[in-house]
Amino acid sequence: MEYPLNSIQTQHRTAMLDSFFKKQLELIFSNADIHINGNRPWDIRVHDSRFFKRVITQGSLGLGESYMEGWWNCDDLEEFFFRLLLSGCDEKVVTPEWIIGKLIGKTCNLQRPSRAFIVGEHHYNTGNDLFECMLDKRMIYSCGYWKDANTLDEAQEKKLRLVFDKLGLKEGMKVLDIGCGWGGAARFAAEHYNVSVTAITISSEQARIAIDQCAGLPVSIELCDYRTLQGMFDRIYSIGMFEHVGHKNYRTYFELISRCLKPDGLSLLHTIGGNTTTTNGDPWSCKYIFPNSMLPSANQITENYEGLLKLEDWHVFSYDYSLTLKAWHENVEKHWKNLQSRYSETFHRMWQYYLLSFSGAFRSRSIELWQILLSKQGIMGEYRVQR
Template sequence: MEYPLNSIQTQHRSATLDSFFKKQLELIFNKGDIRINGNRPWDIRVHDNRVFRRVITQGSLGLGESYMEKWWECDDLEEFFFRLLSAKCDEKVITPEWLIGRLIGKTCNLQHPSRAFQVGEHHYNTGNDLFACMLDKQMIYSCGYWKEADSLDEAQEKKLRLVFDKLCLREGMKVLDIGCGWGGAARFAAEQYNVSVTAITVSSEQAEVARERCAGLPVTVALCDYRTLQGMFDRIYSIGMFEHVGYKNYRTYFEVISRCLEPDGLSLLHTIGGNTTTTNGDPWSCKYIFPNSMLPSASQITQNYEGLFKLEDWHVFSHDYSLTLKAWHENVEKHWQTLQSRYTETFHRMWQYYLLSFSGAFRARSIELWQILLSKQGVRGEYRVPR
């Protein structure tokens, strides 16, 4: 069979470009000791040569989407990301998507009140069956505390006790839970510490389950944005919600906390954080997992509570989130045969990529886990923060 000359030339140019992009990606991966079509667990096996151009030109978005589409495989995705991010390979690729995201983040308030419920609808409403299989018995969707813990259930209970002991909860207190998830923390506080809790979320699915799980307890669950909060509370905590606030709204968040916290009150912020100041989130994560999300830097947090609060404690236990994410991944895989009737294989690969890439990022300390304890007036006398 004879091919037109221009068709042959096109194929040749395409193959040449694929070779060029492959060499570029090899140079980047070499920094993390990752090989293309290598035989080690963290090496990648390529099934479609278009992946090279896609990753070089689209960065994290191209890497994640091509994995979802089965263009490449990796036996140990968590180790792959640990090596990739430890060597800062991600910083070698600057794409139009990243630049556009940075521009949009600087010019627009992606977390405006009119957009507050998008992350709830997109992510937290994914399916209660999925989260029930993935999470611990209390359905806590945040980092566990693995000090002297042998299971996910133990790690999450230790985390809750850590939070509430830091807050010095006492019987009869009025407590505010911002971003309450499926109500696990609010229920635990009410049952174990005899406090009344007002809990809010932007997910209708979470609110429904939280009300069921907290029935009969002094817990009120509301579907609302934190900016609409009224009332006064002795203690306020937020566990895994601040990542959705956005840098344009950090000051507003702390002003709301200050407005609603009693003068002698304490507030605890449990959040993922970034090592550098940014104005936008990761393109793949924002598109597929957490719309409009971004990670605060330490300076963004301190600058925005300045004049409103005094810092009592800043606790870092980032590696614990890697352990938590791996436990979640193991649970999903264990239950996948039950879940696959509702969720597609593309979704399965997306979820694997999400959990294991985040786990690798925490292990590499590319991202951090912080618990920050704040007071309005400063704790009087000797106060040793629990660990």
């Protein structure tokens, strides 16, 4: 006959399990030279013993949620993630959530047209006041180019010039901006290169600001899914949007580029990329930051534009995104007193975790930043790509 455990026995059993999970996590963290309750900036301090089981059984989702809830802290969260990802510790824990996410991503089109606006409503509509505090003066929400740049404003302007010089923009061209954000890139192209721009977004809040930002310029802002686009363009670019396309739609995306690009046209794809081919995103990031998003691998990109477009250049500057994210984090912290009346402390910790974990991921080269230049027919003769 089995008797129910009394409270002392239950506490003892719980303590034993906590100790077991703690030892498992200590073993994983040891590969990254991270100590639990250590005194170095990248060591973590645990405030709730339930943390150990949660991370071992829930992986990245448990790690992120427990940070949001204040179960642990770290003085240098960016360095913590740099060490964690560089050592491959994230690959040591395989959870049911990860397996289910992989199966769903493989079988379902999470980015189908009926779901296209979810990430806009969830993330990009978070609050223009937050993004105005966080971003540069043009509100460019993508990696800056820090070559010879000392400030975020300079890095973002250099990135825009890099994109448009690679595309060889000339006065009078018709340009398509897929995923225009708050309109900063479209406005810059119209003002500095004298082109007309059709710019689209899936965020109503972005569209509202972009229309005001581009007033009086030959820029048309449209709230729509990229798959509905019509027309022909001299140049097409996408900056920080491809992460929301999804592997089941990559071919559709490049078919659109091929269909809408004039025979002598060029297209630039600026995207975060992954080092391995996958069919789903990180569980924590998908739940709290970018729903239904995933990072393409180089193989997924090349196999899906094959037969449609020709590769002209593939530019990697992943470390620049680490610098950009740290600059965004500094801006949020600097303005937090003005933001905290609208955003909770849980949100604050979530946003810290988002920016600094991504920064550590780029610095460790766990994820990459690519600019890919494609042509319709191939550039004839000598062509030197801007750097």
